[in-house]
Amino acid sequence: MKPIDWAVLAITLVAIVAYGTWKTRGIKSVDSYLRGGSDTKWYTIGLSIMATQASAITFLSVPGQAYEDGMSYVQFYFGLPIAMVLLSATIVPLYYRLKVYTAYEYLERRFDLKTRLLTAFIFLLQRGLAAGISIYAPAIILSTVLGWPLQLTNLIIGLLVIIYTVSGGTRAVNYTQMYQMIIMLVGMGLAFVFILWRLPPNVSFSDAVGIAGALGKLNVVDFSTHLKTRYTLWSGMAGGLLVALAYFGTDQSQVQRYLSGSSLKESRLGLLFNGLVKVPMQFLILFVGVVVFVFYQFHPPPVFFNEAELEKARHSSESAHLPQIESSFSAAFAEKNASLQAWTSAQHSGDSNLAGLARQQMRGADERMQQIRNQARELIARVNPRVEKKDADYVFISFVTRYFPAGLIGLLIAVIFCAAMSATAAALNALGTTSVVDFYRRTVRPDASNEHYLSAARWFTVFWGVVAMLFAAFASQLDNLIQAVNILGSIFYGPMLGVFLLGFFMKWIRGTPAFWATVLAQIVVLLVFAYTNIGFLWYNVIGCATLLALANLFQIATFPLRARAPSRRIGP
Amino acid sequence: MENEPDKPPFFRTWNGMYLVVLSTLAILVAFFALLTKVYE
Numbered sequence: 001m002k003p004i005d006w007a008v009l010a011i012t013l014v015a016i017v018a019y020g021t022w023k024t025r026g027i028k029s030v031d032s033y034l035r036g037g038s039d040t041k042w043y044t045i046g047l048s049i050m051a052t053q054a055s056a057i058t059f060l061s062v063p064g065q066a067y068e069d070g071m072s073y074v075q076f077y078f079g080l081p082i083a084m085v086l087l088s089a090t091i092v093p094l095y096y097r098l099k100v101y102t103a104y105e106y107l108e109r110r111f112d113l114k115t116r117l118l119t120a121f122i123f124l125l126q127r128g129l130a131a132g133i134s135i136y137a138p139a140i141i142l143s144t145v146l147g148w149p150l151q152l153t154n155l156i157i158g159l160l161v162i163i164y165t166v167s168g169g170t171r172a173v174n175y176t177q178m179y180q181m182i183i184m185l186v187g188m189g190l191a192f193v194f195i196l197w198r199l200p201p202n203v204s205f206s207d208a209v210g211i212a213g214a215l216g217k218l219n220v221v222d223f224s225t226h227l228k229t230r231y232t233l234w235s236g237m238a239g240g241l242l243v244a245l246a247y248f249g250t251d252q253s254q255v256q257r258y259l260s261g262s263s264l265k266e267s268r269l270g271l272l273f274n275g276l277v278k279v280p281m282q283f284l285i286l287f288v289g290v291v292v293f294v295f296y297q298f299h300p301p302p303v304f305f306n307e308a309e310l311e312k313a314r315h316s317s318e319s320a321h322l323p324q325i326e327s328s329f330s331a332a333f334a335e336k337n338a339s340l341q342a343w344t345s346a347q348h349s350g351d352s353n354l355a356g357l358a359r360q361q362m363r364g365a366d367e368r369m370q371q372i373r374n375q376a377r378e379l380i381a382r383v384n385p386r387v388e389k390k391d392a393d394y395v396f397i398s399f400v401t402r403y404f405p406a407g408l409i410g411l412l413i414a415v416i417f418c419a420a421m422s423a424t425a426a427a428l429n430a431l432g433t434t435s436v437v438d439f440y441r442r443t444v445r446p447d448a449s450n451e452h453y454l455s456a457a458r459w460f461t462v463f464w465g466v467v468a469m470l471f472a473a474f475a476s477q478l479d480n481l482i483q484a485v486n487i488l489g490s491i492f493y494g495p496m497l498g499v500f501l502l503g504f505f506m507k508w509i510r511g512t513p514a515f516w517a518t519v520l521a522q523i524v525v526l527l528v529f530a531y532t533n534i535g536f537l538w539y540n541v542i543g544c545a546t547l548l549a550l551a552n553l554f555q556i557a558t559f560p561l562r563a564r565a566p567s568r569r570i571g572p
Numbered sequence: 573m574e575n576e577p578d579k580p581p582f583f584r585t586w587n588g589m590y591l592v593v594l595s596t597l598a599i600l601v602a603f604f605a606l607l608t609k610v611y612e
Binding site for chain 2: 071074078081082084085088089209210212213214218219220221222233263264265268269272275276279280283
């Protein structure tokens with residue numbers, strides 16, 4: 001990083017924190033602190049919702065995932081626009097009608113206190129862990145690439161977020177997220193244009209798309225029905241829809257964003273804006289990874305993208321094997337490059353037979369390169385058994401630091417920091433709110449003053465910030481980081497969505513059956529996670545379906561339908 | 573939360589807005605499926 005990169009990074013981060021703190025100075029009421037003063041416009045809500053979901057992992061892991069496995073991950077988002085429509089039509093008007101601070105308040109009004117506390121507890125557990133990962137994930141990658149101490153990076157992200165989140169609450173989170181999201185979109189847009197510009201002059205955009213397609217990276221939609229395949233059209237439409245319903249409808253970090261709207265209309269428009277732009281945005285981020293892949297068809301890639309670990313291997317007892325691996329890798333690259341030139345000429349001259357042959361040779365060389373990369377991974381794992389063998393998370397950041405010009409490197413690093421900060425801020429804000437509203441005010445101090453709750457909300461936000469930083473400091477190595485976050489969400493979202501669906505649509509179910517069905521469905525999902533290898537998106541379907549079935553079973557067993565007293569009918 | 577009239581821009585009811593979002597999704601999925609098919 002050059003001085004101009006440091007300047008861009010420092011100015012961006014300081015400006016965001018200063019703006020968030022200044023814009024929300026002098027907050028005196030707990031309502032303003034927790035609900036942002038209820039004057040937020042749809043574009044702020046929309047960008048804030050997007051920034052909450054787009055953590056640093058999105059910008060680090062997603063391009064790497066496209067580099068390794070192609071574009072199929074975008075299917076995970078196919079259910080999201082449908083969920084935005086369903087939520088706008090049902091749950092958002094309901095939350096407005098009930099004037100709730102948190103999603104879990106609804107469950108007490110519909111069922112009972114224990115169901116509210118159980119779901120609020122599940123949220124605290126899941127979001128508390130996820131907040132730790134959202135600091136840790138970028139910290140470990142940034143500290144490796146930039147050579148910073150890991151704990152220092154953790155501390156910088158955590159402290160910056162705590163300053164403005166504690167000071168300005170929901171309002172600070174919303175306004176900073178809007179600008180953070182704009183910085184992220186501009187940064188990624190510039191990165192995309194720059195990578196295209198760095199392709200060889202004789203390679204057009206359509207050639208780049210053709211090369212990516214020939215090497216199997218444009219596999220966007222998978223119609224197969226295998227349950228073990230992680231991303232298919234069906235898992236995206238069913239599992240992805242349920243994840244999005246649960247995440248946007250019941251996860252307080254998102255609910256708090258749109259409940260800060262100045263009206264129901266603004267909240268609905270914010271959600272629908274997200275439904276319109278989310279799939280194209282994810283496609284673009286994946287496509288950045290594909291263009292990086294195309295770039296590396298013309299320039300030799302490193303045999304392992306975590307170059308700090310590669311360097312360690314060069315100075316270890318295994319160093320004698322590395323030159324041989326790198327030389328085989330270079331030979332396979334040269335072979336692939338020759339086939340690529342032949343394929344491009346054949347494409348331009350319209351010779352389909354020659355193009356088919358060259359494509360086969362290209363794919364063969366690509367597979368050999370993959371095998372050699374696997375050998376390098378094994379070697380690096382022997383040198384440092386704790387290191388993550390999959391280097392997909394380093395593909396994009398390593399490209400940025402190697403090839404981007406001064407200034408743009410600083411901006412892209414700022415994008416990753418902004419993403420980490422925005423996701424963490426929303427999580428801390430929601431964790432603090434749930435702790436105060438659902439636990440402290442409801443069960444510990446129900447009659448305290450407005451100032452007392454405002455102070456308690458600030459202290460709980462600090463508490464969760466410290467917990468997230470401690471988790472980030474002591475987290476062990478995780479498999480691909482984006483998978484870790486999504487798997488964590490899918491373990492808890494099925495039962496969480498199920499209990500809300502019970503409340504809305506099954507008017508005959510009462511509190512106790514709903515509570516026990518939630519407990520058991522959560523256990524079932526944990527067992528499925530521990531003992532099967534079913535694709536994780538299906539956990540959502542299993543958790544939700546199990547809960548609905550069990551609640552009905554318990555209701556029939558314990559309260560015969562004809563004899564039951566009328567339940568509380570609160571629904572859309 | 574103010575009592576602003578709950579009417580979407582450009583449309584008489586929210587169903588019009590919902591249709592725009594769902595139609596955009598359908599067009600995107602069709603485009604992605606075509607892209608996959610062409611480069612299979």
